[in-house]
Amino acid sequence: MSRQFTCHFLAAVACALTLSACSTTPAVKTPPPPPSLDELMAKATQAAGSGNNEAAIGLWKQAAEAFPADKNPWARMAQTRYEAGQYGDAIINAQEVLVRDPADKLANSVIAISGLRLSTRALADLSRQNNLSGPLRTESQDLAKLLRESLGETVLVPAPAAAQVRDKPPRPPRKGQAKAAESSANPFDGLK
Numbered sequence: 485m486s487r488q489f490t491c492h493f494l495a496a497v498a499c500a501l502t503l504s505a506c507s508t509t510p511a512v513k514t515p516p517p518p519p520s521l522d523e524l525m526a527k528a529t530q531a532a533g534s535g536n537n538e539a540a541i542g543l544w545k546q547a548a549e550a551f552p553a554d555k556n557p558w559a560r561m562a563q564t565r566y567e568a569g570q571y572g573d574a575i576i577n578a579q580e581v582l583v584r585d586p587a588d589k590l591a592n593s594v595i596a597i598s599g600l601r602l603s604t605r606a607l608a609d610l611s612r613q614n615n616l617s618g619p620l621r622t623e624s625q626d627l628a629k630l631l632r633e634s635l636g637e638t639v640l641v642p643a644p645a646a647a648q649v650r651d652k653p654p655r656p657p658r659k660g661q662a663k664a665a666e667s668s669a670n671p672f673d674g675l676k
Contacts (some may be wrong), residue, residue: 486668521551528560548580555584555591562594571598600631 519527528543541561548557562577575598581591607624 512619518550521547521554521556524550525556525560528557532560532564537568540564554590555581558584559588559590562591566598567593571602574598575602603627 524543524547528540528547531543532540541564542556544561544564547554548561551557558577558580562574563579565571565574565577569670575595578591578594578598581588584593585591
C-alpha cells in the first residue's frame with residue numbers, strides 16, 4: 485500500500501506543481517505605441533515657445549532618431565541653434581538637413597550666415613592679436629573679394645562715421661595747445 489500511496493502522492497504533487505506554474509506566468513503587457521512625428525514636433529514646438537530650448541532640442545533629437553528620413557527635426561534644431569548664437573551647432577544641424585534635401589534654402593542660408601559670423605569673430609580676434617598675415621591674410625582677402633562679388637557690393641563694411649567727411653571744419657586749437665602741438669610730434673602732449 486505504501487507503494488501505491490507514494491505513486492498517487494507523487495502524481496498529485498506533479499499536478500499541483502504544473503497547475504501552480506501556469507498560474508504564476510506573468511501576463512504579457514503590450515507596450516504603448518511610440519509617439520508619432522507630429523506629436524514629437526508639437527511637444528518640441530511647445531517647449532521652444534515656452535522658452536525651454538534645450539527640452540525642445542531633446543525632443544527634436546528624439547524625432548530625428550525615430551524618423552531618420554525626415555528633415556524637419558534637423559531644420560528646427562538648426563534654426564533654434566542659429567537664433568541662440570550657437571553657430572557651430574547650427575551648421576552641423578543644417579548639414580543634416582542638406583543630407584535629406586540638398587536644395588533646402590533655409591539650411592544653406594543657416595550654413596552661409598553662421599559660417600560668416602564664425603569667420604568674422606575669428607578674423608576680428610586675429611586682427612586684435614596682430615596675427616593676420618601671410619597666406620592667411622591673402623586667403624581672407626580673396627574670400628572677401630568673392631563675397632563682395634556674390635553680393636554685388638564694392639564695399640562689405642562701410643567706413644565708420646568718424647572717418648567720413650565732416651560738414652563742419654575742425655575748430656582751431658587754443659593758444660596753449662597750438663605751441664605744444666608745434667613743439668612735439670606726440671599728439672597727446674596737447675592734452676597735458
